[in-house]
Amino acid sequence: MLPEWFSCPTGIIFQDRGRNDFFPSLRGQSTFEDLFRVLCALAAVSEILNEYQAVSISFVDIIRARNTAQHRLLSLLARDAQENLHDGIYEACRLAASIYSDMVVFPMPGTAKVKPRLAMALRGTLERLQTGSIDSHLILWVLVLGTIGAFRTGNHDWYLRRLREHSARLKLTHWSEVRVIMKKHLWFDAVCDAALRKIWDLVHLT
Amino acid sequence: MYRAEKSQFHEEHKSRTLSNERIARHETTSSESICKLQVTRSLQKVPVMNNHSVTKACCHHQPKPRVGRSHICSEIALMNPTSRMAPSSTKSLDKGGLIHSMCTRKTICQYMSTSYWITVCQSFQSRLVSYVSWPPSIKHTADQGDLLAINLTWPGVSPFGRSTDSNPVRNAWLGCAMDAPLAFYSFVFAAGLHHAYLRGWKGIPSSAFTLLLSYKTQAIKLINEALQRVDDEIPDHLLVSILILAAHGPRSRSLDDAEPVHPPSPLANAQHLQFYAALDFDRVHMDALRVLISRRGGLSEIKLYSLAETIAL
Numbered sequence: 001m002l003p004e005w006f007s008c009p010t011g012i013i014f015q016d017r018g019r020n021d022f023f024p025s026l027r028g029q030s031t032f033e034d035l036f037r038v039l040c041a042l043a044a045v046s047e048i049l050n051e052y053q054a055v056s057i058s059f060v061d062i063i064r065a066r067n068t069a070q071h072r073l074l075s076l077l078a079r080d081a082q083e084n085l086h087d088g089i090y091e092a093c094r095l096a097a098s099i100y101s102d103m104v105v106f107p108m109p110g111t112a113k114v115k116p117r118l119a120m121a122l123r124g125t126l127e128r129l130q131t132g133s134i135d136s137h138l139i140l141w142v143l144v145l146g147t148i149g150a151f152r153t154g155n156h157d158w159y160l161r162r163l164r165e166h167s168a169r170l171k172l173t174h175w176s177e178v179r180v181i182m183k184k185h186l187w188f189d190a191v192c193d194a195a196l197r198k199i200w201d202l203v204h205l206t
Numbered sequence: 207m208y209r210a211e212k213s214q215f216h217e218e219h220k221s222r223t224l225s226n227e228r229i230a231r232h233e234t235t236s237s238e239s240i241c242k243l244q245v246t247r248s249l250q251k252v253p254v255m256n257n258h259s260v261t262k263a264c265c266h267h268q269p270k271p272r273v274g275r276s277h278i279c280s281e282i283a284l285m286n287p288t289s290r291m292a293p294s295s296t297k298s299l300d301k302g303g304l305i306h307s308m309c310t311r312k313t314i315c316q317y318m319s320t321s322y323w324i325t326v327c328q329s330f331q332s333r334l335v336s337y338v339s340w341p342p343s344i345k346h347t348a349d350q351g352d353l354l355a356i357n358l359t360w361p362g363v364s365p366f367g368r369s370t371d372s373n374p375v376r377n378a379w380l381g382c383a384m385d386a387p388l389a390f391y392s393f394v395f396a397a398g399l400h401h402a403y404l405r406g407w408k409g410i411p412s413s414a415f416t417l418l419l420s421y422k423t424q425a426i427k428l429i430n431e432a433l434q435r436v437d438d439e440i441p442d443h444l445l446v447s448i449l450i451l452a453a454h455g456p457r458s459r460s461l462d463d464a465e466p467v468h469p470p471s472p473l474a475n476a477q478h479l480q481f482y483a484a485l486d487f488d489r490v491h492m493d494a495l496r497v498l499i500s501r502r503g504g505l506s507e508i509k510l511y512s513l514a515e516t517i518a519l
Contacts, residue, residue, distance in 0.1 A: 049472050063476055107471040109483035151467040188471075195468035 021184045025135035026093070031086045035093055038076060039186060041069035042097060045105050046188045070106040073097060081125040088129040089138070095122040096142040097186060099149040103195070104188045119149030123158060131166075140166055141185040144178065147203075148195045164203045175200035378511035379446070386443035388432055391425035392450040399454050403481050407457070425451065440502050442510035445495065449517055452491035453482060 023039055026032040045066045048057060073094075081088035095118050102114045123146065131139050143166055147159040172178055175197050179187075182196065383390040398418040402410050425447055432444045474480060495517070499505060505514040 052472070062473075066473060066476075103468055104471045105473065107474050107479070109480050110466060111483050148467055191468050191471050198467055 023093075023138070023185055025138050026089075032090060032093075034076060035090055035097075038069070038072045039093070039097060041072055042101060042105055042186055045069050046186065049104070049188065049190075066105050070101060073101055081128040085130065085133065088125065089134055091125045092122065092129060092142045093138070095125060096145040099145045100186045100188075100192075103148070104191050115149035115151075116153045116155075119146050119153065119155055119159070122146045122149070123155050126162070136166070136170055137181045137184065140170065140172075140178065140181055144182060144196060144199070147199045148192075151195075151199070160199070160203055163199070167203065375512045382443050382446060382510055386441070386447075388425065388428040389443040389447050391421045391428065392447040395421040395425060396450045396454045399485075400478070400481055403484060422451070436498065436501065440498050442508055442513060445498060445502075445508065445517075446510060446513055448491050448495045448498070449513070452488045452495055453485070455486040455488035455491075457485060 020027070022043065023036060026036050026039070029036075045062070048062055048065060052062070076094050078094070079087040079091045081091045099115055099118045099122070102108055102118065108114045122142070126142070126146070140163075143159065143163045147156070147163050150156045150159045167178065172181075178200065179193065179196060182192065183189075379393070383393045395418055398414070398421070402415070402418070429444065429447055429451075432441070436444075499508070499517070502508065505517060508514040508517075
């Protein structure tokens with residue numbers, strides 16, 4: 001495994017600003033400590049992208065920061081969702097965060113087919129997971145990202161069905177209501193909003 | 207979610223502010239003279255997020271055309287009117303002679319202007335291949351490829367260093383290219399391919415593609431010769447050459463033309479991932495690279511700056 005200095009030192013420091021509404025079901029739990037730290041790093045990079053023009057941060061430092069965040073994400077070890085509930089939640093969030101990273105933080109071109117592979121692995125995790133006892137907003141975030149990742153693949157219909165059932169359970173009728181929940185997790189408006197609208201239309205078409 | 211170390215950023219920002227730096231180029235008529243190259247450069251900050259447009263540097267040169275084949279840059283000026291490069295050294299070439307005749311390696315690292323590096327590359331090219339016989343369009347393509355490699359591709363893939371003028375990756379890799387023809391042919395091939403990609407693959411003449419192919423062929427020939435000696439040594443320039451050929455395979459046939467589900471990220475073109483994904487990875491070269499690295503004792507045995515990290519990437 002490469003050391004983190006591979007990405008070069010960056011002046012951007014990831015820290016949890018104490019937003020209690022950021023992944024509330026994972027916050028403060030030792031089981032998810034590593035995962036939560038990575039989610040904070042990815043959120044920090046997203047925040048930097050939003051504020052790029054307003055603050056004097058060099059593009060090189062942004063690249064280093066996103067490489068650091070990606071390194072930390074890839075350093076998370078996969079867990080078996082069948083072991084226990086916590087491992088299942090961890091794995092689902094890890095894969096969903098990887099899809100998010102491929103969309104925003106470390107975007108690989110479509111030819112690399114990263115998102116479809118991640119979506120397939122995520123489907124396998126969700127099928128083994130008892131989602132009834134998990135924070136419903138967290139599951140919604142995972143399902144939305146999985147649906148985006150599975151777009152135009154064989155898994156897309158499965159995700160659309162699960163998303164439709166889950167959003168009906170939460171009584172969500174408009175994509176903007178979904179967006180409010182998404183913004184409490186990893187979300188980057190400029191990239192994710194358009195994808196959400198697209199899949200929301202499909203959810204109600206099927 | 208983050209805090210920035212402001213002192214570091216302000217320092218870096220100084221070098222990126224709008225400035226006009228006018229340097230005159232002096233030349234003497236003596237064939238033994240050394241030119242002091244100075245570049246007029248205007249920096250323009252562009253608020254777009256991609257590899258090279260945080261600042262955009264434009265070089266304006268006003269060379270005096272020279273007569274005489276012994277003068278490197280006069281050849282360049284005569285044969286490539288678009289480059290308008292300044293003459294540098296006039297001493298005769300040998301494998302390392304050009305660099306030493308211009309200045310010491312340390313001085314090269316200090317003079318990181320585009321013009322110097324273009325001059326060095328072009329001079330090395332003229333030593334290696336029949337540069338003088340190339341049609342102007344192809345020379346222009348090769349020159350643009352070198353320019354691209356020096357100022358865009360290499361600093362962009364590995365964002366080391368605080369300023370593109372002192373990027374240690376560029377220093378190290380260009381030094382490697384200057385020391386080993388094996389590496390040089392691979393570098394120029396890759397840079398030419400990147401240049402073609404940026405022009406939409408059809409923006410350069412087909413004869414230029416033929417030239418790139420000849421470079422690749424030459425690189426493969428030299429790699430094969432070097433592979434005959436792997437029992438004695440496995441040098442870093444052999445590894446970097448094979449890596450370059452591995453990463454620059456044929457154009458990918460699996461291009462996805464369908465409308466994507468989401469708009470591109472602001473970081474979509476960072477570190478040239480879009481370019482490298484447009485090419486298929488050459489498994490034969492990659493497998494060879496793995497074997498050689500294993501024989502060397504692993505990535506940690508590689509000395510060339512940033513090569514191990516790039517292989518891992």
